[in-house]
Amino acid sequence: MLPFLTPSSPHSLIPSASNHPLNISLIVSDLSTKGAGRWGGAIRPFLLAQALQKLGHQVKLFGLGYDSDLPPITDDQLSVFCVRCPYYAGLGGTWRTLNQLLPKIDGDILYAVKLKPSSYGIALLKKYLSGRPLILDIDDWEMSWFGGDDWRYEFKLQGLVNDIFQANGVLKHPDHPLYLQWLEKLVGQADAITVHTEFIQQRFGGVYIPNGKDINLFNPQDYDAIKSRIKYGLENYKILMFPGAPRPYKGVEDVLIALEKLNRPDLRLAIVGGSPYDEYDKKLQENWGKWLIQLPRSPVNLMPEIVAAADIIVVPQRETGSTLAQFPLKLTDGMAMAKPILATKVGDIPKILGDTGYLVDPSSPDQLAEKIEWILNHLDEANIKGKQARERCSKDYSIDSMAKILEEVLSPFHKYTNIS
Structure with missing residues (x-):
């Protein structure tokens, strides 16, 4: 059994008397410089982090990095932990990566950004193993890139074998649309959902939090x-x-x-x-x-x-x-x-x-x-x-606008403290 799958005692949560700073783990699908790292602090995970920090919470970013040539994103204001993962990792490569990543995710609250196996899937696994509450942020309809609800995978034996076992078999990538489609059915496992458009809200529910701008920087x-x-x-x-x-x-x-x-x-x-x-x-x-x-x-x-x-x-x-x-x-x-x-x-x-x-x-x-x-x-x-x-x-x-709504989203979680 892999070390991070070793059974452990349930995550201990006790009521707290007041709203205290939380330790929040933001789990991001691709932190490399060709993924979320490309635009640095300008995109959704970093905007959420800024808003959470404005509320006084401790925030760390965790995720995979699919880019083998460039270093993962670094940020002077944020703690970022990135594990390199081959683009076509397959089952073995994915487990080895998770074995490095999951023990490091230490937040009182898990906050997955994007409805992808490489973010929400990882967060779900951590939730199941630790009992920690999980928030899901949906900032894209991932299946829209593949034809939406009409997309189907053709389960033919030879094609399935090739897609799983060939060096660049498409099913070796954690975010293949087949897995995205399966994961949409698990949205209800999140303890809260945040979204940034009405379209996504109508499809998945959740609390609307717009993308805020740092209006002091953009002045x-x-x-x-x-x-x-x-x-x-x-x-x-x-x-x-x-x-x-x-x-x-x-x-x-x-x-x-x-x-x-x-x-x-x-x-x-x-x-x-x-x-x-x-x-x-x-x-x-x-x-x-x-x-x-x-x-x-x-x-x-x-x-x-x-x-x-x-x-x-x-x-x-x-x-x-x-x-x-x-x-x-x-x-x-x-x-x-x-x-x-x-x-x-x-x-x-x-x-x-x-x-x-x-x-x-x-x-x-x-x-x-x-x-x-x-x-x-x-x-x-x-x-x-x-x-x-x-x-x-x-x-x-603005970032302030995001922070005000996030404060309400997090209010049910303030009564718990991680003492595991």
């Missing part, structure tokens, strides 16, 4: 837009900015088609970071390179300075099962920095933006072109909306 008063434009080589253009990794469903192509239609030599789309997944950047450059400026991936503390250089932030999501479940972080980048925002009517975007930005239909380059032209001709009015967007972000979409 336009601390940055000079002209200096930022000069620093990043943008001073000769009107800049539309997409501060994220482009993917087909994110609608960047629609913006580029709109720029072709406008055919204004003073316009450029600046993409920050590029795609870490495939050759999609190359495709964009081949087809629309004259309208593109590619800026390198930058740590979160430099993003406000980069966003300051934009004239308009664009969030042109197309309508898919995946985008309906997403909360675009670049939306609050622009809101916090008081920028005019042009976005599409997809998912929660209209609700998040309210009347503090500009909305068009998804997959509509003509509407995008018309609205870009209008905003550039009415920049004073658009900048007023940008200031209203920052006020809205400060009120409803």
Whole structure:
């Protein structure tokens, strides 16, 4: 029997007289620099950690790292424990990895980020072995990437054998859609659920906690837009900015088609970071390179300075099962920095933006072109909306906003103390 599966006495919990700081283990599916580590403190696990720390709780991040070439993410403000795991680990490799990881997870509360075997599955196993309460955060509909509810695995003998035993057999990866599908049936095993969009809330239930922005870091008063434009080589253009990794469903192509239609030599789309997944950047450059400026991936503390250089932030999501479940972080980048925002009517975007930005239909380059032209001709009015967007972000979409809701989510767990 593997050491971490050795039976032990039940986890001891005793009532406590007051709300005390908790030790919370955030369990993340991929902490490598090609996973959650790519954007550092800018994405959901780190935002939750910031909000929990603001409440005075002790937070540690635990997870796997599938990237064999680059080191796992490190963070000066957080304790991060990452165990390397081969991408196609198989049963043996997965057990060996868990044998290293599970004994280290020591929180009073387990908080799994993403409905994946490599996060929620690990947290469930720890819950079963230790008796510790478990919160599940769902920030994506994972099955949407594979066709949603219509996806089926073909259980044919030869294919099954190959998928399990070949060196790169797909069933050797812990987050294969077959396992994702099975895991959806275990959502009810969590003691609480948090989500960040209405779509996910309708599907899985749970408490709505939006992605908050550090509005002290993202403060336009601390940055000079002209200096930022000069620093990043943008001073000769009107800049539309997409501060994220482009993917087909994110609608960047629609913006580029709109720029072709406008055919204004003073316009450029600046993409920050590029795609870490495939050759999609190359495709964009081949087809629309004259309208593109590619800026390198930058740590979160430099993003406000980069966003300051934009004239308009664009969030042109197309309508898919995946985008309906997403909360675009670049939306609050622009809101916090008081920028005019042009976005599409997809998912929660209209609700998040309210009347503090500009909305068009998804997959509509003509509407995008018309609205870009209008905003550039009415920049004073658009900048007023940008200031209203920052006020809205400060009120409803900040780290403080997240912390207030998390305090309520955690209140039932304050009566217990881990004394095992």
